[in-house]
Amino acid sequence: MPEGDSVYRVARTLDARLRGTTVRASDFRVPQHATADLAGARVLGTSPRGKHLLTRFDLDGDALTLHTHLRMDGSWTVLAPGKVLPRHLQPDVRVLLRTDGPSAAGLKLGVVELLPTADEHTVVGHLGPDLLDAVAPVDEVVAAAVRNLAADPQRPLAAALLDQRNLAGLGNLWVNELCFLRGHLPTRPAGEVPLGPLVRLAVKLLRFSTSPRGAHQVTTGDTRPGRQHWVYGRAGQPCLRCGTPVEVSAEVPGDPERRRTWWCPHCQR
Ligand SMILES: [Zn+2]
Numbered sequence: 001m002p003e004g005d006s007v008y009r010v011a012r013t014l015d016a017r018l019r020g021t022t023v024r025a026s027d028f029r030v031p032q033h034a035t036a037d038l039a040g041a042r043v044l045g046t047s048p049r050g051k052h053l054l055t056r057f058d059l060d061g062d063a064l065t066l067h068t069h070l071r072m073d074g075s076w077t078v079l080a081p082g083k084v085l086p087r088h089l090q091p092d093v094r095v096l097l098r099t100d101g102p103s104a105a106g107l108k109l110g111v112v113e114l115l116p117t118a119d120e121h122t123v124v125g126h127l128g129p130d131l132l133d134a135v136a137p138v139d140e141v142v143a144a145a146v147r148n149l150a151a152d153p154q155r156p157l158a159a160a161l162l163d164q165r166n167l168a169g170l171g172n173l174w175v176n177e178l179c180f181l182r183g184h185l186p187t188r189p190a191g192e193v194p195l196g197p198l199v200r201l202a203v204k205l206l207r208f209s210t211s212p213r214g215a216h217q218v219t220t221g222d223t224r225p226g227r228q229h230w231v232y233g234r235a236g237q238p239c240l241r242c243g244t245p246v247e248v249s250a251e252v253p254g255d256p257e258r259r260r261t262w263w264c265p266h267c268q269r
Contacts, residue, residue: 153189157193
């Protein structure tokens with residue numbers, strides 16, 4: 001499940017491997033950009049913004065941005081010079097960048113858009129404060145997110161936290177785990193819970209998950225299979241804290257990300 005911290009890691013890899021290279025050939029396998037050609041463009045770098053990726057290019061003085069989003073099961077793969085993508089993955093390719101260094105293939109991406117860098121606000125401008133913002137002070141990020149969440153106090157907590165306009169970077173895994181860790185039912189109205197400590201914990205966990213010493217998306221501190229999460233994906237299994245069977249709600253009809261919600265009826269109120 002690509003969440004803000006996974007996207008951050010992808011951005012870091014793309015940035016480290018492609019920055020400063022020159023595109024030799026590009027292949028956009030999405031209808032709206034089928035004729036786009038980035039050959040000759042210099043790769044300026046890749047930045048994450050919430051769960052979005054912005055890869056920037058200089059093409060003969062034009063500043064261009066490739067905006068991609070992994071959605072449910074998208075990914076980026078970087079291939080060392082001379083390596084080609086295994087044949088069975090070819091049908092999944094949405095965009096391919098061959099550079100004078102490594103190549104990068106975007107597979108099953110939910111969004112592939114090429115736009116002038118000056119227009120990036122049209123694709124990420126709606127996002128709330130980024131929990132993994134490397135520049136803004138944490139206190140500012142937390143305060144802005146709390147303001148946004150508090151503006152709709154009746155909204156169920158899980159839905160409010162998933163709304164990227166309130167704060168950017170949380171996916172379903174983190175939202176379920178955060179609700180457990182703070183002892184709140186996911187359905188509790190957002191206005192009824194202390195939002196500051198909740199958002200501060202979200203920042204801390206996400207940043208730890210992206211750090212080299214952090215275990216990726218492990219919320220329990222236990223990396224053994226089946227013990228990495230408190231409630232996420234553990235329907236009917238005993239709560240790791242109190243032993244009560246973990247409950248699950250049916251996925252929300254029409255939710256393109258097929259989200260479900262898990263909670264412990266004893267530990268969360
Ligand atoms: Zn419990």
